[in-house]
Amino acid sequence: MKDLDGFAVAEADDVRPILEAFGAIIWPAPAETAAAFAAQLGWQMTRPRAAQTTLAVSWREAGFVMFRGDLDEIQFSITDSIPLDRRDDPATGAVVRAAHAAEKKVLKDLLGEPTGSRGGTDPSVWWDLPSGGRVQVKRLPRSVLLKLQSKHLVDLARSEARLGINPDRVYGVDG
Numbered sequence: 001m002k003d004l005d006g007f008a009v010a011e012a013d014d015v016r017p018i019l020e021a022f023g024a025i026i027w028p029a030p031a032e033t034a035a036a037f038a039a040q041l042g043w044q045m046t047r048p049r050a051a052q053t054t055l056a057v058s059w060r061e062a063g064f065v066m067f068r069g070d071l072d073e074i075q076f077s078i079t080d081s082i083p084l085d086r087r088d089d090p091a092t093g094a095v096v097r098a099a100h101a102a103e104k105k106v107l108k109d110l111l112g113e114p115t116g117s118r119g120g121t122d123p124s125v126w127w128d129l130p131s132g133g134r135v136q137v138k139r140l141p142r143s144v145l146l147k148l149q150s151k152h153l154v155d156l157a158r159s160e161a162r163l164g165i166n167p168d169r170v171y172g173v174d175g
Helices: 012-023 033-041 090-111 151-162
Strands: 044-047 050-052 061-067 070-077 116-118 124-128 134-139 144-149
Touching (some): 012 033, 012 090, 012 144, 033 070, 070 151, 090 124, 090 134, 134 151
Antiparallel strands (some): 044 050, 061 070, 070 144, 116 124, 124 134, 134 144
16 A cells, blocks of 8 residues: 555555456356455455455445446545545645545556546446456545446446446436
8 A cells, every 4th residue: 555645545565466357257246256256366255245355444335236137337546535524625636636536547557548538526437348347436525436337337328428328327316
């Protein structure tokens, strides 16, 4: 882990084994793949859909999203998280923006040029993998997430983009 003014951010050596394990998944992947993925990385399953990562960050929980019995997404922090009592401090926004830039560089060094990006309140950049999955680095107000998405989820995102559906919409509110 790299120290960015007291804020831990993942480096290439932290992320590389995660990307290798994710890239080896064959889609569709049954729900049991989550536990095997976690075990391969030395992560401890804490619930059927959550694990404790080995990353040295302040929030170490990884979440596994399932759809119709298959693994659809894995998401977890690759940086420290800003404490809730400091979330409105203007300086914290700068720290998270710098961490997001650092993580984008790490992934670019490992995966090459990104396939796509999106601005907005939670900007992200992503890389499509030969397996059909996608690796996404997403900046949140208090941390940076790594999202590993299934071929199904990537195909759905592409279909919605072709139809002109806003990727920032709020389900159930924006229609």
